[in-house]
Amino acid sequence: MNTIQDIQAGIVEEFAVFTDWMDKYEYLIELGKGMPLIDEKDKTDEHLIKGCQSRVWLACKPENGRLRFSADSDAIITKGIISLLLKVYDNQTPADILAANEDFIGEIGLKENLSPTRANGLVSMIATIKEYAKRYAVVTPDPDPGSEMPGQAQHDEKGLEDEIILALRQVYDPEIPVNIYDLGLIYEIQADADGVVFVKMTLTAPNCPIADEVVAQVQEAVADVPGVKEVQVDLVFEPEWTTDRMSEEAKLELGML
Amino acid sequence: MEARSQFPALDRQIYGKPLIYFDNAATAQRPRSVLELQQRMCVEANGNIHRAIHRLSADATALYEAGREAVRSFINAPARENVIFTSGTTASINLVASCFAERYLKEGDRILISEAEHHSNLVSWQLACGRHGATLEVLPVDEDGEISLNELERRLQAAEGRIKLVALTHISNVLGVINPVREVIDIAHRYAVPVLLDGAQGVVHASVDVQALNCDFYAFSGHKIYAPTGIGVLYGKRKWLDAMPPYMGGGEMIETVTFEKTTYAPLPLKYEAGTQNYVAAACMAPALELSRQMAEDPALQAAQRTMQDFLLEELRKIDGLRLYGTPRNPECKIPLFSFTVEGAFAGDLAQILDKMGIAVRSGHMCAEPLLHRYGQTSMLRASLAPYNTLAECESFVASLRRAIKMLR
Numbered sequence: 315m316n317t318i319q320d321i322q323a324g325i326v327e328e329f330a331v332f333t334d335w336m337d338k339y340e341y342l343i344e345l346g347k348g349m350p351l352i353d354e355k356d357k358t359d360e361h362l363i364k365g366c367q368s369r370v371w372l373a374c375k376p377e378n379g380r381l382r383f384s385a386d387s388d389a390i391i392t393k394g395i396i397s398l399l400l401k402v403y404d405n406q407t408p409a410d411i412l413a414a415n416e417d418f419i420g421e422i423g424l425k426e427n428l429s430p431t432r433a434n435g436l437v438s439m440i441a442t443i444k445e446y447a448k449r450y451a452v453v454t455p456d457p458d459p460g461s462e463m464p465g466q467a468q469h470d471e472k473g474l475e476d477e478i479i480l481a482l483r484q485v486y487d488p489e490i491p492v493n494i495y496d497l498g499l500i501y502e503i504q505a506d507a508d509g510v511v512f513v514k515m516t517l518t519a520p521n522c523p524i525a526d527e528v529v530a531q532v533q534e535a536v537a538d539v540p541g542v543k544e545v546q547v548d549l550v551f552e553p554e555w556t557t558d559r560m561s562e563e564a565k566l567e568l569g570m571l
Numbered sequence: 572m573e574a575r576s577q578f579p580a581l582d583r584q585i586y587g588k589p590l591i592y593f594d595n596a597a598t599a600q601r602p603r604s605v606l607e608l609q610q611r612m613c614v615e616a617n618g619n620i621h622r623a624i625h626r627l628s629a630d631a632t633a634l635y636e637a638g639r640e641a642v643r644s645f646i647n648a649p650a651r652e653n654v655i656f657t658s659g660t661t662a663s664i665n666l667v668a669s670c671f672a673e674r675y676l677k678e679g680d681r682i683l684i685s686e687a688e689h690h691s692n693l694v695s696w697q698l699a700c701g702r703h704g705a706t707l708e709v710l711p712v713d714e715d716g717e718i719s720l721n722e723l724e725r726r727l728q729a730a731e732g733r734i735k736l737v738a739l740t741h742i743s744n745v746l747g748v749i750n751p752v753r754e755v756i757d758i759a760h761r762y763a764v765p766v767l768l769d770g771a772q773g774v775v776h777a778s779v780d781v782q783a784l785n786c787d788f789y790a791f792s793g794h795k796i797y798a799p800t801g802i803g804v805l806y807g808k809r810k811w812l813d814a815m816p817p818y819m820g821g822g823e824m825i826e827t828v829t830f831e832k833t834t835y836a837p838l839p840l841k842y843e844a845g846t847q848n849y850v851a852a853a854c855m856a857p858a859l860e861l862s863r864q865m866a867e868d869p870a871l872q873a874a875q876r877t878m879q880d881f882l883l884e885e886l887r888k889i890d891g892l893r894l895y896g897t898p899r900n901p902e903c904k905i906p907l908f909s910f911t912v913e914g915a916f917a918g919d920l921a922q923i924l925d926k927m928g929i930a931v932r933s934g935h936m937c938a939e940p941l942l943h944r945y946g947q948t949s950m951l952r953a954s955l956a957p958y959n960t961l962a963e964c965e966s967f968v969a970s971l972r973r974a975i976k977m978l979r
Contacts, residue, residue, distance in 0.1 A: 335586070335926045336977075343919075343978060367918040367934045369948060388948065389918040390978060427922075434918060 318410055321402050322418040329422035338423065342394030351397055352384040363438045368392050370435030374446040380405050381446060385439065392434045395419070395427055399436075403443050408451035416440060474505045474541050478513075481535040487518065487528060492567050494528065498559025501550065509543035511536055520551045572868045575958040577602040577861070588928030591963045596744055596772060596907050596954035597932055598794050604857035605797060608634075612850045620849045621823050621840070634853035639839070641856035645863065646789065647780040648806050652838035655812070656852050659803035660771040661691040663790035664738070666805055666842060667767055668695035670815035671736060678704030681734045683726060683764075685710045685718050685750075686944055687743040690937045692769040696738055708734065712944070716746035716896035717903075720754050727762040737766045741773025741789075745938045745950065746896025747907030749777055756785050765811065771795055776905040778866060781806050793851055798858035802851035805842070812838050819844040865957045875957055878964050879906040882953065885968045886910060889975070895945055906955035909936070915978040917951040923974040929967055 316324075332338045352361075356373040363370040368389035375382045383404045387393040398419070403411055419428050430437050482495040490497065494515070502514035513532060517525055529547050536545045557570065575581060580600040583590040592600060601609075612634060618627030620635045636651070643654050657663045676682070682696045686709055693707075700707050710726060712718055718739075727734055737759045742749050752773075756766045765787035773779060774791040781789050788811070793802035817824055817835050821844030826834040835841045865871050886892055891913030898904055911917060921933035932952040935942050942948060953967060 339923060339926070340977060365934075367921075367949065368916065389916045391919045391922055 318402055318406055318414045322414075325398055325401065326418050326421045335423070339391060342391050342424075344394070345397045346387075346390035346392070346394035348397065350386065351393070351400060352386040356384060357386060363435045363442060365432075365435035365438065367432060367434040370396065370439045372439050372442050374443075376450050377405075380407055381411065381450060383443060383446075387435065389434060391427075392436060395424060395436060396439065399440065399443075408447040411447035412444060412451060474509075474511075474539070475503055477539045478503055478505065478511060478536055478542070481539050482513075482532065485528070485531045485535050487522075488524060490518070490568075492560070492564040494532070496561040496564040498561065498564075499555060501553075505542070509541050510546070511539075511542050511544065512546045512548070514548045514550060516550055516555045518555055525549065572864060572871065574861075574865055574868075574871055575960070577604070578958050579603065579606070581958060585928040585930075586926055591929045591959075591967055593953040593955060593959070593963075593967060594930045594932050595956040595959075596747075596795065596952065598800065599775070599797050599956055600958070601799065602797055602857070602861050604861060605799065605854045608854050608857055609799060609850055612853055617850075619846055631849050631853075634856075635847065635849040638849075638852040638855040641859050642804050645779075645859040646774070646804075646806055647782050649782060649809075652809065653781075653806055653812070655805040655807065655839045655842045656847055657790075657803040657805050657842075658801055658848065659792040659794070660769060660790045661695075661803075663788075663803050663805035664691050664767070664769060665695045666818045667788050667790070667807070667815075668699040668738075670818050670842075671811065672699035672703055672705075674815050675735050676700070676703040676705050679733060680705040681708045681730055682706075683708045683710060683723075683730075683734045683737045685739050686712045687716065687718075687746055687748075687941050688738070688740055688938065689744050689769060689771065690939070691771075692738050692740060692767075693940070705735075709940075710739075712746070712941070715898055716743065716748045717898055718750060718755075720751060720758060723755060724758050727759065727764060732762075734762070734764050736787075737764055738769070739766065740769040740771075741779075742776060742905055743896065743938070743941070744772050744907075745909050745936050745941055745952070747772075747905045747909070747954070748896045748898045749773075749903045749905065752786070753784060760785070765808075772905065772907070775862070787811055793855055793858065796858055796862050798854045799848075799851040801848045802855060804855075809838070812842070817844070818842050821845040823847075868957075871957045874961070875906060875955065878955055878959060878961055879904070881961060881964050882906070882908055882955075882968070885964075889972065891915075895950065907952065908954075909950045909952040911947055911950055912975055915975045917949040919978050920951050920971070920974050923977060924967075924970055927970045927974070929970055931967075 332341060352371055352373060357371045361371045361373045363372060368387050370385060370387045372383065372385045383400055385396045385400060387396055416428060419425060426432065428436055479495055482500055483493045485494045487494060494500065499517060500513065500515050504512040513536060515532065517528060529549055532547055533545050536542055578600045581590060581592060616627055616630035616634060618625060618631045620628065620632040622628060639651050639654050643651055648654050657666060676699060682700060682705060684693060684696055684707060696707055708726060710718055710723055739750060739755060741752055752768055759766045767788035768786050770779060770789050770791040775796050787808050789806040791804050794800040824836050824841055824844040826836050886894060886908060893911050895909045917933040921931055924931055934949055936950060936952060942950060
């Protein structure tokens with residue numbers, strides 16, 4: 315399997331032979347006239363990305379941990395560029411797709427085609443490819459953007475949870491040089507819209523002599539997070555903590571890798 | 572007169588080729604007289620208008636009001652009170668769609684527009700209708716791009732007073748067809764329905780006399796008639812401008828303000844809240860003056876006619892090319908050609924032409940419903956100004972043929 319970088323380098327090399335725009339465009343037109351890049355039955359409104367200049371269709375199917383893309387456009391030059399983008403993104407993993415950029419389009423001298431002012435749907439198409447990759451990489455949905463009401467203070471619960479995690483990363487078991495979050499001591503975090511936070515956690519051993527101290531530190535750290543009104547900490551020893559719960563970084567830090 | 576040399580932007584080279592600027596219906600280039608005033612005002616008279624006592628403010632105010640007088644005279648409005656400065660045609664139409672609708676539009680009422688409207692004269696009314704429980708009624712255009720006066724009359728009759736306003740383009744930005752606005756206004760007025768004209772293209776190509784037309788509102792932009800961007804005009808009859816509520820609240824639109832109640836400034840300032848684009852407004856004076864000179868120059872007008880006839884004839888010769896906006900009376904067409912070419916997508920053609928130094932417009936041209944009426948999602952448009960030349964037209968046709976060949 316070729317990496318995204320290899321494929322991009324290949325395209326750049328391919329284009330290096332063209333000295334003027336006319337040759338490049340003729341090549342793109344040839345690509346565009348080539349085989350269909352999408353199944354006719356997938357050319358539906360659901361897959362339609364509208365631009366002022368041209369329309370683009372994009373469909374995505376996950377297959378063995380990789381994403382399969384198919385696409386089309388009513389503009390031939392746009393379709394030619396789509397075929398380059400599909401060469402790069404089709405049959406790659408969501409993580410690789412998210413990590414990739416489209417600099418190669420600039421390197422082959424077609425940068426203006428990806429500028430939003432062209433309104434040819436390519437920019438939205440790339441954004442949609444990344445959206446698909448995000449969707450298949452993680453399961454957390456975005457918060458509903460229309461849910462905010464003027465005059466009603468609201469906490470972005472996802473953002474709050476990230477802030478709480480950041481605070482928990484400042485808390486250490488005095489005997490271990492890794493914070494309690496990366497140690498895997500936090501089992502559950504729940505924050506509701508009123509700023510009430512519930513933390514379910516454990517300790518490395520049930521008979522830990524400084525249990526109260528750690529719990530108090532967690533209480534304090536979370537309570538300091540803006541937007542948090544109340545903190546409830548539930549200390550549990552079921553399920554039992556094991557080193558498997560540690561993050562990769564924590565294992566590395568402790569020389570366990 | 573010599574027009575071309577007054578526009579420095581036209582001397583440019585694009586990708587090493589001389590620029591052929593055929594997107595004048597979107598934005599026209601600016602003459603030296605406008606550029607110089609713009610520059611001079613920024614240096615010598617950059618003070619906030621209508622407010623301060625100091626000299627800079629006084630000079631800026633005088634130039635701003637001179638811009639208004641130039642507009643008044645250009646469209647033959649009865650008084651300065653009838654001329655409101657806005658940021659452009661879109662803002663002018665939105666002002667009416669907001670204020671007229673607030674005063675007059677009730678549930679069950681209708682606004683009549685045509686099928687050939689720019690989104691500015693469509694979406695603004697859609698929004699207004701949505702807010703007041705009214706509906707949008709659409710007057711169709713035929714295959715050639717013309718509206719039917721009989722159909723207009725039929726609609727007004729059938730509506731039994733529920734149509735509160737006709738909002739019509741003077742000249743469509745896609746079809747380039749001059750609508751029979753005099754007749755439309757006469758018919759609408761027989762049913763006591765006021766008429767707003769979207770004059771974005773109209774003010775450039777038809778000599779507009781708002782009193783002779785007897786229109787109720789006329790909206791246009793500066794940047795299509797050689798002035799800077801960010802300035803526009805709303806002409807309105809006194810009876811409407813007085814009756815409608817103000818649009819935006821803010822500075823300069825007030826007479827006295829207390830926390831309980833504000834009384835508003837007299838026209839035209841009632842509708843000019845906030846700091847205006849006074850430099851661009853002042854530039855309307857030299858821009859409109861040049862526009863008038865070009866329109867009155869017989870040689871320039873003859874040259875423009877020659878270019879228009881040449882393009883019409885040459886485009887018709889191209890295999891698979893379909894023109895939109897072909898009125899039965901050729902006098903009702905401006906030098907603006909929208910078309911599609913079989914086997915060559917408009918966006919692709921525009922992209923190739925750009926590389927040849929030619930600026931044309933492609934896409935749905937802010938008139939999606941009109942394009943759909945002709946079964947299209949995208950068209951190519953070449954629109955001329957008096958500073959274009961026959962040699963440019965010849966080069967355009969040759970380049971277009973070459974681009975089509977590449978794509979087929």
